Amino acid sequence: MRRFLPFLDWLPRYNKTLFGKDLVAGITVGIILIPQGMAYAMIAGLPPVYGLYASLFPILTYAFLGTSRQVAVGPVAMDSLLVAAGLGTLAISGVQNYILMALFLSFMVGAFQLIFGFLRMGFLVNFMSKPVISGFTSAAAVIIIFSQLKHLLGADIMNSNKFHELVINAFRHLSETNIYDFSIGIIGILIIASFKKWFDRFPAILLVVVLSTLVVYFFNLEAFDVQVVGEVPAGLPSFNIHSFSMERVRDIWPIALTLAFVGYLETISIGRAFEEKNKVETIDPNQELIALGASNMVGSFFQSYSVTASFSRSAINYEAGAKSTVASVISVVMVALTLLFLTPLFYNLPKAALASIIMVSVFGLIDISYPKKLWYQSRDEFMVLLLTFLITLGVGIVEGILIGVLLSLLLMVYRTSKPHFAVLGNIKGSDYYKNISRFGDEAEVRPDLLIVRFDSQLYFGNSGYFKSELFKFINVKGRSLKAVILNAEAINYIDASASAVLINVIEEIHNRNIEFYIAGATGPIRDIIFKSGIINSLHKEYLFVRIKEAVAYHDDPNTIPSLREKVAYQNQSN
Template identity: 60%
Template sequence: MHNIFPFTAWIRKYRWSFLPKDLLAGLTVAIVLIPQGLAYALIAGLPAVYGLYASMVPLLIYTFFGTSRSLGIGPVAMDSLLVAAGLGAIASVGPENYIAMAILLAFMVGAFQFLLGLLRMGFLVNFLSKPVISGFTSGAALIIMFSQLKYLLGTDIEGSNQLHAIIWNAFGKMADLNPFDFGIGLIGILLIIVFKKWNQKLPYILMVVILGILAVYLFQWVDKGVDIVGEIPKGLPEVVLPSVSLNSIMELWPIALTLSLIGYLETISIAKGIEDKMNGDQLDANKELVALGLSNMTGSLFQSYPVAASFSRSAIYYEAKSKTNLATLFTALFVLLTLLYLTPLLYYLPKAALAAIIMVSVYNLIDFKYARELWKYRKDEFFVLLATFAITIFIGIMEGIIVGVVISLLLMVYRTSNPHFAVLANIKGTPYYRNIRRFESDALVRNDLLIVRFDAQMYFGNSGFFKSRLLNLIDQKGPELKAVILNAEAINYIDSSAAHMLRNLIEAMYERGIHFFIAGAIGPTRDILFSSGLMELLPKECLFVETREAVSFFDDPGKKSELQDKVALQRNSLGNKGYSS
């Protein structure tokens, strides 16, 4: 039962003493989630009430299927922007069916996540490297911030997914600026910053919401043109099946797949970060994928758009010391009460106040520190981050992450095809053999012996590199060279192409009168040496446990003991059923 319904693990151990903390945590998160949900729905291009719809049923489902007690599921800024960017790029999505497509998108995102979870494919997010995610989120954060200028300035600014276009459109509308909207937004930003620095435990988002509503209502700023949320439909959302058509599915599936992976990556990274700080949580990545998928699919039946985990709300659950997933259920119930009874109180909520909340919240997504670290220590990965960031803000959201992943994969391929290749020598006065470039004056280099180390698996992508480097070093040694020793400690795999290359290379060395020895090969590598037929070409005396043993044998062939021979030649006798160590 626990594998299918994770809630059975904690509900059996639940104690009444847990209830106050779960209730307090649920209420605290709801206070933040309700205004955030309204604001993020606007980012997605949806009416504000859809942010509340996305803050209810998905949380209820996650309560029973999630494996983290402190994960704040619901609408988030990043996914909201991706919804707007993805749907905005589809020509057939007009205003009349925009909401229907957003709801269908939630179902498709959930279906992808659910299927990937069942197939245990959570590892796919590993292809989204941290530089790509950092560049993408920083660029998206800037677009989110500047997309709120139309609410902050109180004027109708044409939207765009390109930063320069947003800024250009905003400059063109500066003459139409509403000073009341601008004042509300600016004061809201300042108040949030001040309240956060003064006391982070204060419900500063709720305070800005209340102050904004009171100011608009008491001073009748609606008459001054202040843009407000207005009437929010009271009551529960209707249960409606998403409108599905083959044409819609074909248009939405690339966006849905991207959102499913991004949403899962956000969720699992936040959950793992919290798990490291908490005792008792046993996060299951694939179960989280299933839980997120079920939350999105079920939520879509209740008019929710795609959801994921929020860092800020997850941090609140953690700080409030929620004991179980019941805290998430309480948050959903508080949102339910708001939809049933409290929506009239939000009528005068100025959109400029929501813009202030969004702008301050997403600013934390811009990771300056990580970019500086990459520039200082890893300039190749800094280029990946910078390229992803630039493409995201100047070309488009979807293009940014796709190109970032491609560049990241190309960098990985380049690294594996040009791995570290070291020439070793004995360090004076020690039994150690190390890179001669690191120990120049202390390395005892011999003209009759070439010792090399290859720090990667051997496969078709780098076999040519290995062959050319080794032949070049052999030529540099000249006719005095009598033997080559390959330190294979770092080689954990040899594919058929590399094995074929090694066979040809060894034959070429034998023709030149050069012996070839292998030292330090681990069990799986030894298995491949035997299964690929290479050991039919090499004498059994060529395998050694350590480099120094190979050198001793080269100097005195009688020194290799039977025990050394047995250990060096030990291999897996079960074929492909397992690996020897």
Template identity: 55%
Template sequence: MFKRILPFLSWLPNYNRTTLYGDFIAGITLGIMLVPQGMAYAMIAGMPPIYGLYASLVPPVIYALLGTSRQLAVGPVAMDSLLIAAGIGAMNFTKTEEYIAAVIFLTMLIGMVQLLFGIIKMGSFVNFLSKPVINGFTSAAAILIGLGQLKHILGITLPQSGKVYVLLGSIFKNLNQVHLLTFGLGIVVILLILGLRKINKKLPGPLLIVVLGILGVVLFGLEGQGIEVVGKIPEGLPKFQLPVAQWDQIGKFLPIALTVALFGFMESISIAKSVEEKHPEYELDANQELRALGMSNILGSFFQSLEVSGSFSRTAINDEAGAKTGLSLVFSSLIIAAVLLFLTPLFHNLPTLALGGIIIVSVFGLIDIKYPVYLWKNRKDEFLLLIATFVMTLCIGLIEGILLGVLLSLLLLVYRISNPHIAILGRIKGTNYYKNINRFVEDVEIENDILVLRFDAQLYFGNKDYFKKQLYQFLKQRGKGVKYVVLNAEAINYIDSSATVMLERVILELKEKGIQFKIAGAIGPTRDILHQSGIIAVLGEENLFAQTFEAVDSCSKTLERSSIQKKVSLQTKKKSL
């Protein structure tokens, strides 16, 4: 019980020097990486850079204690920060203090949503975010982030927006105001990061850029030449302080909180699952992950943190560096604490173009071209879903884009189950196998007076008319010689009340035309429904079979079924008195 609530108790008793060494090295590496990334991602959220360090301090420690993944690196991430910026930015706060207070209150609200979902065990809810929707949204968001950060590379002022045409319009409108030195140095920063990645991916490129940027400003007096710097950063650790309650505007905050909470959890659980495959010593618990992220965000908001979730790049580095437990996150937080206590004055001279370059290179790596190409070649419907989500996110807005993408994916799901696959079956020569006649054209035998079909979905109100229409169409194609219809029901796991009424009518209508209806291969739950709904009385027990070949053979000769054959064909749950 305690290990489920506090997962760190499962690895703490077996902790040893070897594990400590791996966690220590991984934690130091992670902490060093978090310094530039945390500051950069805070800027994406429209927050002062220091809040990215605050978000890298308390939440990782909370997750280390409560999370079930031992390698997931929790902290500020680009996508969530952009969602926050889009949501809070639309609320039009005029003062920086009000904006910061709103983001911190939103962080607490996001944590409360995640904690509630974890308590009521809604971890599987994330499955509603399909991969085409995620891919389309992520690629569009990466473009929006990159365009939004161009202001730091070009040295111009641009309005914050989540719409691509607004960003592009502003950029072209202000091209005549580009600060050439800033632009030149920005290009150098991007090329340096890409070059360092090619040399060795393990090199802390962002940190080196931060150091070089600070040295460049100090040694060459770049601030006096128009290069914008971060400026004064508060020293010391964040103080405990409850977020400023804004419950009067909960109607505006809640949709943003729900969107970020679910998207953040989706990011985290997908990353954690990919890492878990390499580590059979533990198992993920999706609901506990929700609770862990929820508590991380709630308690983090008490220390001026913005929202956190799992980071793919930092998790990969954490794992590769040798992290064995969540203690690596504690070590990374200690690095952040040391920076906050002793090194913040150094970041005064950090050029914002350095952070902008770090962000641009980081997010454009999130644009996936291979997956859309794969969908175009193999799944046109999912490709269209991806493109629709991509375009809506770019043009309508981030939150609207992902919500509409989820809605479209659900509509696609409804369409599929309302128009499922139906196959006409024939007997494979010399066997009792019945297979799709379109797949085994030369190998099947077709009885002209028997129509055998398989319906590959549950029967419900949404597809009952489709089933009836297809059945009658197949009968029309066969002609007037059909005397028997055999429904292979192996794939039908449920029949609702609307579909049972339809099925009864079909059986009776066919009987009036001299066509006998038979059902083969019905699984237990379906047999229960056939008996409970009264269909069996209309169908007749003699027309319910365990296997398709038995149903077909019964059309040409009277079969004497053994007691076990009858039991397998007709068995159903008995009603309790």
């Protein structure tokens, strides 16, 4: 039971002291969650109250099933933008139909995550490299910021998920700027940014919400066309069953799959960051998929759109001293009380204030330092980051992340197709054999021996490169060459195609009256050597534990250490 209900691990040791810390953290996060949830719902193209609905049952579900004790789940800017981007491509007529599709999308996201969790496919997130994540996140943050110009300016600006269209639309309607909306938004940005810099523990977001609402109310700014949230429905969300159809599933499964991976990635990244700070490992990747999947599926029946872990609220939760997911439950109680009794207070909340909250919140997601680091460290990964950033900005949100993942996979395939291949020499006065291009005169190279190291798995994608490069080295040696030693320490796998190529290579080398030895092969590689038939061409006595033994055998075939008999010849069949 503890595997599927992680709270059973810490609940027996829970006490009043821990509850006191969770209470403070829960209230602190709740204060931020209420206005943030409403603001992020606007990004998703939903009425603000749906941000509050998304802050109830999904968070409660994660509190029972999640393996991180500090992660704060709920509506976030990134997922909200993906919801808007995905649904924006569909021909949906009417606000109510849009809402129903958003709720069904949440169900689909949860279904994918739950299935992946039960199939223990948490490893799939590893295919999203850091350059792709950084480029996508930064671009999405820029799009989110510019998408809020319509609320900041108080103008009727057509929304878009492409950066250039947002800029063009904003310039076209610049003359329609409402000075009151603009002033509220700018002052909100300055207040939040200032408090974040000098008084970061103070809930500046709450201050902006309260002040802007009071200003609109007392000065009757709604009469001056200031856009306000308006009437927020009171009461908790009702339970609704989704109406399923294959057409709906066919329309939204690609965006649901993208959201499932992005949401999971955010949660795992945040959870592992807190593990490093706490020096305690609690995160179970597959259980996190189950927890997120259940949260999204349960939430969708209670009018919640898709949720995941929040960077900002998780950090606040941690710094406020949260010790368990009880803190999240307390935040849920605050949201529920707000929906039951306080919704009339939000009528005069200006959308420009919510826009200022969004802009400051996501600005921190724009990462400049990491691209700079990549520029000096790895230009090819920098190009992956840059292309992901530009495609996300100019083509689309979903396209950006999918093409980014594809580019990173192509880069990985390219690198493994032409891995590092080094000629080794004996370091004078030692038993070490190192790359002669790095150690120069310190490495002694014998004319009758070619010692090479292949730093990758040997598979169909690089077996041709292995063969061509090896024979280049052999041809450089000329007629004085008597033996080739392959250091296989870095080879962790040999597939069927590469096995056939290696057999062919060994036979060609033997036809030139040159011996071929393998040294340093690990147990799994020795198993492959025996099972694939490579050993039939290589000969059993030409398999060595260390390079120096292969060299000694070449110089004197009668030198066969007893340890080599036990280790080098060992395989699964004997």
